[in-house]
Amino acid sequence: MGIITISREFGSGGETIAHFVADKTGFVLVNKDTILKGLAEHGIEVPNPDQEDLGATEGKKGQEEQYIEAMHDFIYDLAIRNDLVILGRGGSILFRDYPPALHVRVIAQFTERVRRVMRAYGLASETAVRLVKEKDRGKILYLRQVFNANWNNLRLYDLVLNTEKMVLEDAADLIITAYRIHAEPREVKDGPPLGEMEDRVFIPPAEAEADQFMHPSEEEFAHMLDFYRIRWQYEPRTFFLEWDSEGNVVEAFSPDFYLPDQDLFIELTTQKPRQAWKKNRKIRRMKELYPDISIRLIDKRGFESLLKKHSIDQDQGEEDDN
Amino acid sequence: MKDQKPYEDNQLKILFTQEQIEEKIGELGKKISADFAGLELILVGVLRGSIYFLVDLTRKMSIPFAIDFISISHYSEQADSTGVVRIIKDLDLSIADKHVLVVEDIVDTGLSLGYLLRNLKSRKPASLKVCTLVNVEARRIVEVPVDYKGFDVPNVFVVGYGLDYNEKYRNLQFIAQFDRP
Numbered sequence: 001m002g003i004i005t006i007s008r009e010f011g012s013g014g015e016t017i018a019h020f021v022a023d024k025t026g027f028v029l030v031n032k033d034t035i036l037k038g039l040a041e042h043g044i045e046v047p048n049p050d051q052e053d054l055g056a057t058e059g060k061k062g063q064e065e066q067y068i069e070a071m072h073d074f075i076y077d078l079a080i081r082n083d084l085v086i087l088g089r090g091g092s093i094l095f096r097d098y099p100p101a102l103h104v105r106v107i108a109q110f111t112e113r114v115r116r117v118m119r120a121y122g123l124a125s126e127t128a129v130r131l132v133k134e135k136d137r138g139k140i141l142y143l144r145q146v147f148n149a150n151w152n153n154l155r156l157y158d159l160v161l162n163t164e165k166m167v168l169e170d171a172a173d174l175i176i177t178a179y180r181i182h183a184e185p186r187e188v189k190d191g192p193p194l195g196e197m198e199d200r201v202f203i204p205p206a207e208a209e210a211d212q213f214m215h216p217s218e219e220e221f222a223h224m225l226d227f228y229r230i231r232w233q234y235e236p237r238t239f240f241l242e243w244d245s246e247g248n249v250v251e252a253f254s255p256d257f258y259l260p261d262q263d264l265f266i267e268l269t270t271q272k273p274r275q276a277w278k279k280n281r282k283i284r285r286m287k288e289l290y291p292d293i294s295i296r297l298i299d300k301r302g303f304e305s306l307l308k309k310h311s312i313d314q315d316q317g318e319e320d321d322n
Numbered sequence: 323m324k325d326q327k328p329y330e331d332n333q334l335k336i337l338f339t340q341e342q343i344e345e346k347i348g349e350l351g352k353k354i355s356a357d358f359a360g361l362e363l364i365l366v367g368v369l370r371g372s373i374y375f376l377v378d379l380t381r382k383m384s385i386p387f388a389i390d391f392i393s394i395s396h397y398s399e400q401a402d403s404t405g406v407v408r409i410i411k412d413l414d415l416s417i418a419d420k421h422v423l424v425v426e427d428i429v430d431t432g433l434s435l436g437y438l439l440r441n442l443k444s445r446k447p448a449s450l451k452v453c454t455l456v457n458v459e460a461r462r463i464v465e466v467p468v469d470y471k472g473f474d475v476p477n478v479f480v481v482g483y484g485l486d487y488n489e490k491y492r493n494l495q496f497i498a499q500f501d502r503p
Contacts, residue, residue, distance in 0.1 A: 001498070225433075228397065229407065230436070264463070296462075296463065305461075306398075306431060306461070
């Protein structure tokens with residue numbers, strides 16, 4: 001069985017690439033539709049066919065777990081009889097202990113993805129931004145819920161492709177080439193292959209956890225909110241700050257946290273004041289454009305006194321170098 | 323580190339003098355006495371910083387009251403960051419149907435006070451109010467009602483009059499801005 005898994009950021013072109021790869025290799029493309037149809041044939045009821053909602057819903061847990069299990073069985077079954085291109089669905093984790101599998105991640109910058117989604121679906125920029133955010137968030141939740149894994153952990157992948165400056169068909173060709181090299185590796189001369197293998201498949205859970213946040217300070221802040229039993233969401237919303245003459249969003253801002261009970265957005269910065277001007281400018285702009293939204297900037301000093309009021313060690317932290 | 327008298331410390335910049343604090347506490351005591359006249363009042367001091375303020379405040383009050391103390395764990399004092407806030411020392415008195423005034427030295431983020439108020443509220447007091455000597459609105463994350471406040475302070479680190487830095491400076495008779503090393 002040949003396996004290529006493709007995980008993609010929404011709007012990065014990953015789905016088109018997966019189709020190209022499947023067409024060119026003759027591998028069977030497994031996506032959400034394939035799975036839903038396959039499971040339906042086996043009479044398995046899908047409690048919540050939209051993976052994007054999986055993480056958001058509470059309850060119905062037993063049913064969901066059953067479905068997830070059935071889905072995995074179905075994919076494994078397919079893989080025994082076929083070569084597969086698996087789009088999404090946590091494929092890189094499902095087959096991470098199968099060395100010949102190639103795990104690919106397709107990415108592109110947020111603004112570029114928004115532009116593509118606007119074009120592809122004929123959406124207004126605000127809707128497109130919301131859609132991209134929601135879809136990405138859904139993927140994060142799905143992986144966390146189903147596999148307890150961090151979607152943003154790039155170590156889950158053998159190959160990461162940025163499609164911003166790339167024709168999608170070329171990206172597909174790159175993947176196919178990579179797969180061939182990967183599946184029939186040449187003799188490794190500069191290191192024991194076993195060690196490399198272990199490095200590729202072993203993901204320390206602590207590190208995976210840390211990767212969920214863009215910055216360690218954000219993780220610590222989240223821990224602190226948990227400590228005080230304050231509900232929070234991480235980067236749940238993006239605000240558009242600037243548009244070009246054609247109405248495309250050229251600048252957007254996603255505050256780090258939203259506290260639903262306080263109806264408050266929070267942006268953290270551990271930069272020194274003179275480096276934080278860009279963030280300050282964005283927040284000012286946001287306040288102008290969205291006067292009804294409450295947002296608070298917690299600066300480096302505020303953050304330190306917040307977290308380690310009593311720890312001298314922390315005061316001599318990483319950024320106090322001049 | 324050599325021993326140094328706190329007021330000679332050049333890291334300190336006095337924000338409120340002893341006289342200003344005394345005057346302010348006098349006003350607060352008067353107002354609280356008027357507002358709670360004829361009511362069964364329990365002053366709840368939040369350990370440890372509020373004790374200086376609490377003692378002086380009660381000396382300026384002219385109505386009967388009971389005193390109790392409560393202490394909660396702080397995130398910054400946790401050895402690891404996995405726990406949740408909890409009460410380390412609980413009240414000895416029952417506050418059900420009593421009028422409760424929580425006395426704080428400082429309210430900044432509102433995180434710990436927010437938790438405390440949620441906890442106390444569940445015990446069904448007749449009323450629940452907050453009095454703080456120092457209020458740092460600029461650092462607020464959780465909105466908490468501050469009914470009585472001594473001084474509004476901008477986003478600076480302050481010590482003195484119960485407020486400490488690593489257990490130091492609590493006993494200063496004034497409130498000072500402290501530039502941390």
